[in-house]
Structures are given as structure tokens and as C-alpha cells.
Amino acid sequence: MHNQNRDSIDLGRRQSLKTMGDLSLLGVLTSLGIMPNLALAGLSAAAFEAKSLDAALDALGGFIATENAAIQITAPEIAENGTVVPVTVECSLPQIEQISILVEKNPTILAASFLIPKRAAGYVNTKIKMAQTSKVIALVKANGKFYRASKEVKVSAGGC
């Protein structure tokens, strides 16, 4: 019994050492310029690993986001094919910094997150996978504050 406990602790430690190893490898690659300009600042892997809407919003920093009519989500009422669901998010708020698209009932909630530089319009159009009928949420960070809007999309054949 005692040994078993020790083994599981060791395993946990090995796993965390391995994770640290992976992280430092990424650091080395980045500093060597092998992964030069594609690493994004300000977005955590935790946001993409989140398995609940609350956890994803939390990881994005947008847990307290107010509903805002300036955010417009365009998506089909009924999506016949869940593997390709077109979603457009358009937002007229000033100083938009980030637009994220989340699907409440997908196995992984956060589909994509876009950083909006000063020269970009508050607009993005993409295609996502949906496992089942769900709310699609747009989380917008503008002038340091978070706002959200959502739209229900019925999915006939899920595709995740």
C-alpha cells in the first residue's frame, strides 16, 4: 500500500518534470528562432483545454462579461452538417483587442481566439465544428473589458 502511494507520487512528479521539459523545449525553440513569429502572447493553453464554458471564459479572463448588442453573431439557425458551421462575428465597439468563439456543448469549448491589432476591423468569419445543438458565444475584449453575445445553433448531424 505504502509502495503504491510512493509510485503514484513519483509518477506525478515525473509527469510534471516531463511537462516542464516540454515547456523549456518550446522556450529553446522560440529563442533559437525556430518558432519565430507565430507564438502568441496573452493566450493560455488552458483556455483551449477547458471542458466547460465557465472554465474557458475564466481562462480567457472573460468570466465577468456583460451582454452587448454591439456584438453580432451570424450563424445558421439550423446547421445540417456539424463539421462545417459558418460563423461571423462583427463588433462595433471601439478599441477591440480580442474576439473569441466558443461552443458551449463541444468537447473542447474554445474554437478560436483572434487578436485584433489596431489596423484590423472588428470582424472575423470562419467555419467551425459542432458536436450537437449548442449556444455559440462570442467573447470580445475591448478597451480592457469583456463583452459577450450568444446565438443558438441547431445541429442536425454533429461533426466533432
Added chain:
Amino acid sequence: MSSPTKMKAAIKGEYAEVKMLMQHVMENGRRKDDEGNVIPAWYITAFKVKHKDEVVFEGQFGTSVSKNPYLICRFFGAVAGEKITVSWVDNRGEQREDDAIIE
């Protein structure tokens, strides 16, 4: 070897609109093959759109973006004839970069 991103960029009034179709399987790591083996996750994790060496749009993808990611973005301050560059990297570290001329 990856395939080139299909791109079309055009001036539409005040802004330039860039349509992109990145060529990638976007495997989410949860699907199984015919023999029941899990197909490993393989997907684009980040992309950037550049104009005159300045990032004008960028983002990160999770595994819920459709196969061959389709994307439209809009940005200001470009004129027809100028070049834009789209680059991406996937979770295996593979990268590619393609350009297009704004119409």
C-alpha cells in the same frame, strides 16, 4: 509537405478583405480509424496575416475549427497591388507561409 494557403485579397471601400483557405486536416485527436485506433491530434494552432511586415490579424485555433480552415479578416491602410503574407504553425511544429497581392 503542406499545401499552399489559397488566398484572395481585395480592397472593399475603406478596408482590405482577405479570404483564406488553409490546407490542413485539423484532426481533433478524438476520432478513430477503421481499426479503432485513435487518430492523433494534428491541427493548426496559430496563424498570422501580415502587411508591410506588420501583423494586421492573428489568432489561435483549438480543435473545433473545421478541416481546411476558412477565414475572412478585414484591415485598414492597404492599397491594391500591395502584398500580404499568411503564415501558420501546427501542433507538430510544421509551418508554412504564403503571399498574395491585394486586388
